[in-house]
Amino acid sequence: MLVRVYLTVEKRVEKVPMELYVRGVLAGEMPIGFEPEALKAQAIAARTYIVKRLAAGDRSGVPGEAADVTDTTAHQVYVPLSKLQKRWSGEERERNLTKLNAAVQQTRGQIVTYEGKPIEALFFSTSNGYTENSEDYWDASLPYLRSVASPWDKTISPEYKETTTMSLAAFWRKLGISSKTSARSLRVLDTTDGRRIRKLAAGGQVLTGREVREKLGLPSAQFTWKVEGGDIEITTYGYGHGVGMSQWGADGMAKAGRSAYEILSHYYTGAEVVRTDSLPRRPA
Structure with a gap:
């Protein structure tokens, strides 16, 4: 063959x-x-x-x-x-x-x-500690692709946690949102069974965690953020679709x-x- x-x-x-x-x-x-x-x-x-x-x-x-x-x-x-x-x-x-x-x-x-x-x-x-249900990343719900715990990654993977910093102007531009938007408008609306962000409010819009990950080039859809002056520091957990x-x-x-x-x-x-x-x- x-x-x-x-x-x-x-x-x-x-x-x-x-x-x-x-x-x-x-x-x-x-x-x-x-x-x-x-x-x-x-x-x-x-x-x-x-x-x-x-x-x-x-x-x-x-x-x-x-x-x-x-x-x-x-x-x-x-x-x-x-x-x-x-x-x-x-x-x-x-x-x-x-x-x-x-x-x-x-x-x-x-x-x-x-x-x-x-x-x-x-x-x-690398997982963030859990895998994702298939429908939380793609449309199809497959019975064998369910969210399960994966605690081993945190202690051994060099890609478990990553922090990236960019200007707020670049952040909003990549998301396709006005640069005049306040960072205070950012909030998590919903999370998946795999503890990743499902929906995020940003400047009057609602984005999926996958959209944010792809537009910003982030390793994972589980992330936290901190604003310092004119910059935003984003920390991700895990690497890949999950x-x-x-x-x-x-x-x-x-x-x-x-x-x-x-x-x-x-x-x-x-x-x-x-x-x-x-x-x-x-x-x-």
């Missing part, structure tokens, strides 16, 4: 066997220093994504008809072996490739399903002795890992 990957920089399609594609995604999406069980959980999630996409014949976001996915965050970040060999050298290269290969081979053919079908195996970097598996949370669970399957069961409510022997077939 081959996956056709469009290499964006090189502007060409690389055909790669399924399990080698999963290895390339694992290298692109999760730090190699993570625990083996976290890497295995990520490998299963990555495989689930591509199996679901191929089964649906989904080629959205791909230039032309010759590829199934790109190598970017539009789909899954994929790093070919040629680049991995340049990324590391000597014993480090051998050690890291062995670690990647082990995570892939020990989960070979395994995907996450819900009621017998591959799930939307979403993942993100739906599905937290990668740093997965590493925290692995450090605590939990298996890849326990990690996936925690973040994908009611889902199960199965071995698939019926991947979609297509000529090379």
Whole structure:
């Protein structure tokens, strides 16, 4: 079974066997220093994504008809072996490739399903302590993408908390609101089950937390703010959309002795890992 990957920089399609594609995604999406069980959980999630996409014949976001996915965050970040060999050298290269290969081979053919079908195996970097319900970020309410606690991130992720400062003028401009607006008009109207901001009042308007995050380029939709003179200091908690598996949370669970399957069961409510022997077939 081959996956056709469009290499964006090189502007060409690389055909790669399924399990080698999963290895390339694992290298692109999760730090190699993570625990083996976290890497295995990520490998299963990555495989689930591509199996679901191929089964649906989904080629959205791909230039032309010759590829199934790109190598970017539009789909899954994929790093070919040629680049991995340049990324590391000597014993480090051998050690890291062995670690990647082990995570892939020990989960070979395994995907996450819900009621017998591959799930939307979403993942993100760091939670604020909780994951999000899918409908609080996208329109669809999926039963296996429910808000769950993820307390591990706070103590181990370098991306858990971040503070950024900008002028109030820039703040209002990015939000598309008059610069004459008083910062006192800012207030949280509602929060999600995942403790992120659902709705924020700002200058007579109501914005979603996602809108604010995207317009300001913030890491997360959970944030607090403080105004000092003509500047606003914004502190965010977590990194990413918050739906599905937290990668740093997965590493925290692995450090605590939990298996890849326990990690996936925690973040994908009611889902199960199965071995698939019926991947979609297509000529090379």
